[in-house]
Amino acid sequence: MSKGREFAPDDPPAMRITFLNQKGGVGKSTASILLGGVLSTAGYAVAFDDRDEQGSLTWWAREIGRLPIVGDHVMSDVIICDTPGRLDLSSATNRQFLQPIVAASDRVVIVSEKSAFSLHATKPAIAFARAHIKPGAKILLLFNKVRANTKVGRQNVRDLPEFDGVAVLDSFLALAAPYENVQTEGMSAVTGHYREQVLKLALEILK
Ligand SMILES: Nc1ncnc2c1ncn2[C@@H]1O[C@H](COP(=O)(O)OP(=O)(O)OP(=O)(O)O)[C@@H](O)[C@H]1O
Ligand SMILES: [Mg+2]
Known part of the structure; x- marks a missing residue:
């Protein structure tokens, strides 16, 4: 495992960034990996919190990225949280599952493709984030797969x-x-212009 510090009592709490959209396949897991990967190479201590039972993020962190996940007992500057797609937000069970995740986040990044259909399908995620975000935290919209x-x-x-x-x-x-x-x-696939774009995005989200 490449990054992560030991616990230190005076460390400030990690910034928690959650990628959200009940619409499937928009790139939540990809954005989680890219953001965590780039921040890690830039020197941040990153830990992943995979709240999707598909387990893509955990698999990637273990097998490809070699980065810590929450529970590995490392101190982190940033926690990147991935959430499930294809989650019906009209279900009370699903809302109860997501509510504490949103409420604990400093940044909720709604991932959408830049199409009218995708934006329409993203509205319930926005409404949900707005209802449960904590004071001072931000809801950000990220366009992915932009042609x-x-x-x-x-x-x-x-x-x-x-x-x-x-x-x-x-x-x-x-x-x-x-x-x-x-x-x-892993991050070796993301070089030059592509890496710069992801780093720029990461710093804008942290801002
Ligand atoms: N910017 C991109 N460029 C090319 N392919 C992308 C990009 N972002 C995501 N993909 C591809 O789109 C597919 C869906 O991405 P991903 O699994 O990250 O979405 P997701 O929102 O996490 O899906 P789910 O809702 O199933 O969890 C994957 O095959 C991924 O490789
Ligand atoms: Mg996913």
């Missing part, structure tokens, strides 16, 4: 009342092979 010439603009999102209180991140993730390859190759 050149994608039409839905930042202004379109700002004009949607359902997105009130949500800050659209200036940084986004392009649809790109290095971001897909990170699953099997």
Whole structure:
């Protein structure tokens, strides 16, 4: 395992960043890995908190990224939390599961593709985050899998009342092979321009 410090009594609490969207396949796990991976290479002590029973993040942290997960008894600056997709938010059980996760987060990053359909399907996640976010924490919208010439603009999102209180991140993730390859190759798949974009995104989320 490459990173993580021993516990120190005076350490400030870790910043907890949660990736959320009940819509499946938008890139929550990929964004979790990229953010944790890049912050780790930039010198932050990162731990992953995998709250999705699919276990993608835990598998990646153990087998590919060689990074700690919560429970490994390391002190971290940043905790990256991944959540399940395909979760019906009209179910009380699902809401009870997600509520403490959102309430404990300093940043809730809603991941969406930049399409009208994806944004529409993201509205319940936004409403849920807004209802349960703690004071001082932020809800951020991250566009993932963005193709050149994608039409839905930042202004379109700002004009949607359902997105009130949500800050659209200036940084986004392009649809790109290095971001897909990170699953099997780890952060060595993400170099040059692609790494710079992820680092920029990570710093914007921490800000
Ligand atoms: N920026 C990207 N460029 C290319 N492929 C991507 C990108 N982001 C995600 N993918 C691919 O899209 C698929 C879905 O991504 P991922 O598993 O991260 O989504 P998810 O939201 O975690 O899904 P689930 O809801 O099932 O947990 C994966 O095959 C992943 O490699
Ligand atoms: Mg996932």
